[in-house]
Amino acid sequence: MRTDSLFYQLFQIYPTILFELIGDLSPRTSTYSFLSQEVKQTSFRIDGILLPPPYAADLPIYFVEFQGYRDLNGDLYPSFFSEIFLYLNDYRPANDWRGILVFTKRRLDPGLPLHYQDFARSSRLQRIYLDQLTGEVADISIGLGLLQLVGVKEATAPETAKQIIEKAQRELTDVTERQKIIELIETVSFTSSQN
Structure with a gap:
């Protein structure tokens, strides 16, 4: 079984885990639903999208990608941001967005490429390393x-x-x-x- 399907199953059962990971324990996080959605006109598939309810335009959409293997071709970050921007173009949501990359191990993060360095200091991108979770x-x-x-x-x-x-x-x-x-x-x- 691939690691991303394990994450998909886990987030189906506990969609609020993402919010625990990023430290957002507000009660409104329990209103999100988790899904995997194909972006139109491409073969891209986003591992997970946490969508707030339709009445909550003030809550962001969370795009989640799980990485449990080494990115040998340098596709992770370009694909991740392409998928997000294609989704935003196709669906035109009213909500703001955040991107969360969850790595099973820190060493699997190839590092943010030059073209995406603006996201390094942005609240739009958060990287989480499961091998560094404490508690x-x-x-x-x-x-x-x-x-x-x-x-x-x-x-x-x-x-x-x-x-x-x-x-x-x-x-x-x-x-x-x-x-x-x-x-x-x-x-x-x-x-x-x-x-």
């Missing part, structure tokens, strides 16, 4: 724990997975949701051990 599993949400699991070293993944499963069993009362999370943890653990 003990007991002290963070189940969703952030799952993201942390994707970024941890192979040697520590089994213990981290065990802690998240225990936390899910304690905290989640909905049996279906708990089972989905446990299956996702097992998938993430297996995928992490394959990389």
Whole structure:
């Protein structure tokens, strides 16, 4: 299973994890929905878009890209910004936008190319490195724990997975949701051990 499909499943269950990652814990973040959407007239596909409800034109749209492998051709940043601007052109949303790049490991970030340096100092772009997330599993949400699991070293993944499963069993009362999370943890653990 590709890393981006793991993220897609995780964000389908917990769309608010993105907001935890970027430090926005306002109550309005729970109104967003997560989807993957094709941009018209191209073969581009954005990994994830968090759309606010139609009545909330003051909330930004979040474009999310997950990177779990090395970008050998230098396509990541040009493709990411092209996808965003094609989406904005095709759909013409009233909302402002933010771009979030989530890397499983910091070393996978090829660095911002010269043509996109203006975004380095802009609030429009945020880069997150899962291998640098801090916090003990007991002290963070189940969703952030799952993201942390994707970024941890192979040697520590089994213990981290065990802690998240225990936390899910304690905290989640909905049996279906708990089972989905446990299956996702097992998938993430297996995928992490394959990389």
